[in-house]
Amino acid sequence: MSDRSEQSDKLKDRVLGCMVGGAVGDALGYPVEFRNWNDILNEYGERGITRYKLARNGKALISDDTQMTLFTAAGLLLGMTRGYMRGIMGRPDTYCECTYIDWLMTQTLTERPKGDEMSDRCHTWLMDVPELYSRRAPGNTCIMAIEALKNHDGVKNDSCGCGGVMRTAPIALLCSIHQYADGDKQYIDMMAAEASRLTHKHPLGFLPSAVLNHLIMDIMDGEVVGCDRLAHAAKQAIDVLPEIDSEPDNHKTYGELWPKHVKRMQDIVMQAIDLAHTDTVDVKAIAQIGEGWTGHEALAIAVYSAIKHADSFEDAVVSAVNHSGDSDSTGAICGNIMGCLLGRSRIPDFYTDKLEIMDVIEEMATDIYTGCIISEYDPRDTPEKMKWYKKYVLMRR
DSSP states (O other): OOHHHHHHHHHHHHHHHHHHHHHHHHHHHGGGTTOOHHHHHHHHOTTOOOSOOOOTTSOBOOOHHHHHHHHHHHHHHHHHHHHHHHSOOOOGGGGHHHHHHHHHHHTTOSSOOOGGGGTTSOOOGGGGOGGGSSOOOOOHHHHHHHHHHHTTOOOOOOOOBTTTGGGOHHHHHHHHHHTGGGGOHHHHHHHHHHHHHTTOOSHHHHHHHHHHHHHHHHHHTTOOOHHHHHHHHHHHHHHSGGGOEEGGGTTEEHHHHOHHHHHHHHHHHHHHHHHHTSOOOHHHHHHHHOOSOBHHHHHHHHHHHHHHTTTOHHHHHHHHHSSSSOHHHHHHHHHHHHHHHHOGGGSOHHHHTTBTTHHHHHHHHHHHHHOOOOOTTSOOOSHHHHHHHIIIIITOO
């Protein structure tokens, strides 16, 4: 195998790992979301939940976290395809608004709308996945904010919930693979933050996405291996946070706009890094960080678990979900980080064999890796090209 082929396989493994890993952490944590540690301990034993609690259909159910991550990816690919077909496109993250409205529809209907109901909306192929028409404890902030977007009203909240950061990992993957913004990480950090800011208006609701984006892009570069390198990458991600140029805010920097919140973001991630280098029991260390309901706490818990258990996907996600609080979101973010770090090939089979809509997750990840394969002047002369056209052009209304 040539060096180029080996590098390509490794990148694809990271993309698949990030998407699948996020869904694994989500599905593992979903049954214990809202549960306190004592209840988890009593039901699952001294390590807490370590294997899936399967639903009646024999599957490990994903929550709204993975649903919205898929719709984020779909928005990015819609934008990418528009660029290839029209020769012009906006910032990739701006296309997520219409796919989030699609997601909102899946939370209010029981099946794909037909006929006239489709005419005034923008749709993705995800609308043809029956399992996505399930309400899996969606966050009120996301629901209300996307309702406002759908109605062309301004989104008004001061939410710093974790419903933004738990869904934005695909931005780092797509932009890393396809070199959007010429690989300008800080600009792409801003894009990730803006994708969260669509629904979460408090800085601690969207700044975590910028940090996560920078961390995942560093991992995609291939230089992050093991605990120390991962900790170094996390430090770099918070170090650049004040310098990020906010395009929607007259190009002021994050440090100028939100100094107090930038400092809080930096402090909590540093706390997570420091705790990961101690012998403190995971559940006690995580309790010092928080419960993960807010964006900055959720990211910090995920970073803690990933650094503490950088060589084991299983140990990291088990750590990330076993605490009082928002276990599926902390598990999902940790799964994104660890799946990207170690690759799809190192996620244990017992976590992938019974994962709900595994085929959909891997198909979306493969699309992110492949990128748009059609253009305005290129004939759609293969089944693969026709499939892409149907998924990312014909589905759009």
